[in-house]
Amino acid sequence: MALTGTYAGTFEGIPVYESRYFGYGLNSAGLALPGIGIFVGIGTFSKKLDIHTVMHEYGHFLQFQRTGWLKFYICIGLPSLLSAWFNWHKSGHQNYWTETWCNHLCKSYFSNIVWPEKRFPSRDINDKTKYWLVKRNLTFEPDDTLPNSPEIHSE
Ligand SMILES: [Zn+2]
Numbered sequence: 001m002a003l004t005g006t007y008a009g010t011f012e013g014i015p016v017y018e019s020r021y022f023g024y025g026l027n028s029a030g031l032a033l034p035g036i037g038i039f040v041g042i043g044t045f046s047k048k049l050d051i052h053t054v055m056h057e058y059g060h061f062l063q064f065q066r067t068g069w070l071k072f073y074i075c076i077g078l079p080s081l082l083s084a085w086f087n088w089h090k091s092g093h094q095n096y097w098t099e100t101w102c103n104h105l106c107k108s109y110f111s112n113i114v115w116p117e118k119r120f121p122s123r124d125i126n127d128k129t130k131y132w133l134v135k136r137n138l139t140f141e142p143d144d145t146l147p148n149s150p151e152i153h154s155e
Contacts, residue, residue, distance in 0.1 A: 005039055008046040009154040011054050014038055014061055016045045025049035029084075032060035034072060046154055052116050055150060059102035062109055066134045075133060094120060101125045110150060 005017030015037035022029045028041030030053050038057040044050045060080075064072045080098040083089060089096040094103075103122035107115040115122065125133065 012058055012151050018042050028053050030057040032057040034064040055106050055110055056120055059106035062105040063102055
């Protein structure tokens with residue numbers, strides 16, 4: 001599948017692309033590819049029709065900061081895609097652990113907004129998972145301490 005999208009600006013410094021493959025506005029699917037950018041549906045970001053989906057995708061970049069390339073793509077990216085495709089979690093993809101951890105990081109990062117918990121349930125990972133997944137030398141935790149409002153630059 002060729003990933004084609006229209007560049008729509010940056011979100012927190014990450015390039016955002018819109019593509020009809022991901023749907024439209026509020027009914028948008030999303031994809032986060034560290035090294036490339038965030039992909040969402042048409043109007044989702046540029047018309048601000050569903051900024052929470054963009055925030056959620058940014059949450060996968062927050063995971064990437066903590067895990068690094070290999071663990072992100074193997075332990076998070078791949079299972080997350082498979083969960084979305086095959087509906088692994090009985091309560092829906094947003095309840096799969098890769099997603100609830102992603103939302104947990106979003107919730108503390110975007111602490112200036114009321115996180116839409118119903119739609120994007122948040123839960124931290126347990127200590128054991130954290131031990132093998134998160135970089136040991138992670139010394140900075142700016143995301144968890146500073147209140148942030150999303151920084152948006154539209155094209
Ligand atoms: Zn996700």
